[in-house]
Amino acid sequence: MDDSNATLMPVWRANLALLTREVGAATRLARMMTLSASYMKLIVSGERDFSEEFVRGVEAVTGLPEGWMDAARESGDVPRETREAIASETPRARFRGTAHPVRKAPVLRVEPIFGASAKRDDSAAPGASSPGLASPPTAETNRRLAGIRKIRDLAAQDVRKLERYLNMPPVETAALRSRIDDVIAYAEPDERVRADLEGRLEQIEKHRELLLRHVMRLHALLSRLGDD
Template identity: 70%
Template structure:
């Protein structure tokens, strides 16, 4: 997977969950992207990573602006045309790509420069002690980023499908007495749970992006 994809993965996954929060949206988006429902559910639940090509495909198929998936969004930020495209299963484009992440390009080893003796110093680079401290800092940040990623996956792989839970609670609300206090309490609790879960995923995505920011070995 490319470094940019690894950094943006939590953001992409949070936005994908946002697009498929309605009941049946995962199935409809899977058909729009010409994927199987089971594979799309693995992607949405966090059990499969995916590529930037897949993300751009989601934008094209649903009519989202290019680059929309690269920024954190809330429930009210989904454009109407994208919601309608998924609800009506009406793709704006045909996706013929793949969801598989792109592997990193091999890192080339530096060869001795002609005219220099092996082992000769070419410049006055960082001292060994500074290099060791930098490597230690980088390792600590990598471990912290891994823990943040595990937390993000745990929140994405819920034991109960959020869409199914919402539908079941809405069934309870529909059967409740319109004047009953518990009805309003159920509606409010459900909204707060969804709101705070989305907010937590946004904070986790931002934290992961900070920890994996390239060229910043020291906080």
């Protein structure tokens, strides 16, 4: 996350809480964004950070003007069309991105130590290495690092695709739960079967969230390989 996003994060989160203040609004917005309700609630509660891509997606899906989320808002600032879109769960656009923040690439800066001379000792022999300093990387080392980064980037892309898939499953748990509730209502199973059905649904959602966290951590670890 870059510095500008870090500065805007509290504003984005406050505005997101404003949009989802009504009971059930977080769940409706999650479905509009093709995310799980539990993941959206983690974002709103501050337990998960999110990307600017997600913020722009919220604006597009709810019909807000681009950049609306970047300024502190009050309840009266939410357009009627946006309230209606969330209330009726009618997205104005489709969100195909990811909510997970993209890790900022590290920037290596080499600065002289205070009090040290920036110039080499003229008495040193040409081509000789200064004591205590590492030798510059060779062409072979650079080629090897470039190869590692290329393979790493390909692997990271696949991990990101898996993350998007987990964020946008073919069947949302909320929709599945609704259908199973209908089956329970009509079939009227005994309490043991009912508890078993509900417990398995909870386990499915729990393990999907756990798998998503592992995938996000895997991507973060991959992104650092080959940068040293």
